[in-house]
Amino acid sequence: MQQHYISSKEKSRRAALAEYAIFNSGEDKDYDQLTFLAAQICRVPVAKISIIGKNKIWYKSIYGAQQDRISRENTFCEHTIWAEKKILIINSKDQPIIFEKAKAIYSQEYHFYAGVPLLSENGHAIAVFCIFDTEIRSLDQVQKKSLLALANQCMNLFESRKQKTKLQHIQRKLKQKYKELEKFASLVSHDIKSPLANIISLTELLKEENKKNLDEQSKQYLDFLVESSYSLRNYVDGILKFYRSDHILExxxxxxxxxxxxxxxxxxxxxxxxxxxxxxxxxxxxxxxxxxxxxxxxxxxxxxxxxxxxxxxxxxxxxxxxxxxxxxxxxxxxxxxxxxxxxxxxxxxxxxxxxxxxxxxxxxxxxxxxxxxxxxxxxxxxxxxxxxxxxxxxxxxxxx
Missing domain, CATH: 3.30.565.10 (Histidine kinase-like ATPase, C-terminal domain)
Structure with missing residues (x-):
């Protein structure tokens, strides 16, 4: 029963992660500054921002270690995302089994770990902001608060990226809609201008061939018809110029x-x-x-x-x-x-x-x-x- 609960929650968690578009998204200085500060404030050799994928953990930023990605099973981050704590702090003296299983996963043997789950707006842990030490140690209150604050800033960066991704998606859709509108306007204008040209030429021809048979009022009506046709043609041309003017802005x-x-x-x-x-x-x-x-x-x-x-x-x-x-x-x-x-x-x-x-x-x-x-x-x-x-x-x- 518990396994079914976790599987259901994991599915929602991965869906939330996909919305942020950060998995395999490349390096970023802003995140590197956060891990650097975490290592300095907490006086530990290693700090990481770990993105929790389906089976792997990928690092958005890593300070003090050389590691690309690792298998998710038996990692400290795996424990963190299901611990339901603001910050999970463990060491090898109190949790020897966890550290023993993790020994083969990491590039070096750790004896201290502290991790903050990074939660989406729906409460799903999409990543972990964490620190490591090769020695058993603890964090004072200031260090704990600092780690939580840095993790919060990391999540703010994730949220900004999420909103940027949404805006870019909307922008692409609007651009496509605009192209469709421009194409439609171009087709409609062609379909309008062609008969307008015929109206103008035929009206002029009618005036010329029947100038002796038309009274002044009839000639005036034909003049109005030609003038209105030219006005409509200019109006259509103006609409096209207005919509095409966005290309100038590019x-x-x-x-x-x-x-x-x-x-x-x-x-x-x-x-x-x-x-x-x-x-x-x-x-x-x-x-x-x-x-x-x-x-x-x-x-x-x-x-x-x-x-x-x-x-x-x-x-x-x-x-x-x-x-x-x-x-x-x-x-x-x-x-x-x-x-x-x-x-x-x-x-x-x-x-x-x-x-x-x-x-x-x-x-x-x-x-x-x-x-x-x-x-x-x-x-x-x-x-x-x-x-x-x-x-x-x-x-x-x-x-x-």
């Missing part, structure tokens, strides 16, 4: 010469003599995500020019540093934004029913993407604006 970090970066972006608009840019002539950004930062500036500059009905469009870019962040500003002399819309413009798919200088409506995706990039770079963004007077977008990102 790019390597590097040092960036800010004036060089801004020159490449502003050169895209250099063909237009009625666009003026000013930006810093110095500034070195250490270890930043260049791809994400480039995307942020391109979106903000593009918006500054699109939503600007002035004859001469101006964009001024500012830069300064603090002890913790790189701070930027992008100011324009454009159409401005009403104060009640300041927060709304950063929400995905939210538009203000405002058309750009070419008469095209916004998709409500560009600034949402900007905000996502900046927050992923451990920063934030705000806007200052006055209707008809222009806008200033201020944002900052974490610096190393």
């Amino acid at each position: 790019k390597d970090f590097e040092d960036v010469h800010l004036p060089g970066l801004l020159k490449k972006i502003t050169d895209l608009y250099s063909w237009n003599e009625k666009v003026e840019f000013t930006y810093p002539d110095s500034g070195l950004l250490k270890n930043v995500n260049k791809a994400a930062l480039t995307q942020v500036f391109m979106n903000l500059i593009n918006n500054a020019l699109k939503y600007n009905s002035k004859t001469i469009r101006k964009v001024d870019i500012g830069f300064e540093t603090t002890d913790t962040h790189y701070c930027f500003s992008v100011s324009d002399n454009g159409n401005g934004i009403e104060k009640e819309n300041f927060k709304k413009i950063f929400k995905l798919f939210t538009t203000l029913d405002v058309k750009d200088r070419d008469g095209n409506p916004g998709s409500g995706i560009g600034l949402a993407t900007v905000k996502k990039h900046i927050e992923q770079m451990q920063g934030n963004i705000d806007v200052i604006s006055k209707k008809g007077k222009g806008s200033t977008f201020k944002f900052k990102i974490k610096r190393p």
Whole structure:
């Protein structure tokens, strides 16, 4: 009857051990420091963190001995996990049979042992924090408390590893789900854009071939149909850009010469003599995500020019540093934004029913993407604006 109880409990114990993913998990300095401290405080030659497997004992850390793994049967740790004590202390004088059976297992003959079972949150002993001596001895109260404290810290490390493993598992699942979502979005967008292209071309063809037969109202309806089709196509493109923008955040970090970066972006608009840019002539950004930062500036500059009905469009870019962040500003002399819309413009798919200088409506995706990039770079963004007077977008990102 007792054997059945132990077997059932052992099955649960091994299941608990598997959750921590520490068996054969390699060396770790943090654990080595704990065994070193245990040996020094308790004045013993050997200290170990023993992971109790099905048939073997493997050492997460070992101080003062050279041993890889041993058979679990007749070990001191085997006695410890079933003793149901906070700390098991034995010596060869009082327990000669235990020490005699253990003699052939260890790399040297021990006469003193103290072990603390490391318990999971459900009370299963998954490992043992233990010390050994080749001589008979005892522990004083301070040494006992110290050994219990070190064992507790060891268990805290196990718990941290367990949570990290869970988070990594969740992260892998989310990444896979995201890939599936991205693939779905790509397929759906293709299925939408193909008929949209047909609608646009057929509508244009219908207008051209029947321009003499259509009245002004019918022509206007067809124009609305084409305009709506283009808007829907741009909307679909925007959705894809938003979801694919996470790939930019996976790019390597590097040092960036800010004036060089801004020159490449502003050169895209250099063909237009009625666009003026000013930006810093110095500034070195250490270890930043260049791809994400480039995307942020391109979106903000593009918006500054699109939503600007002035004859001469101006964009001024500012830069300064603090002890913790790189701070930027992008100011324009454009159409401005009403104060009640300041927060709304950063929400995905939210538009203000405002058309750009070419008469095209916004998709409500560009600034949402900007905000996502900046927050992923451990920063934030705000806007200052006055209707008809222009806008200033201020944002900052974490610096190393």
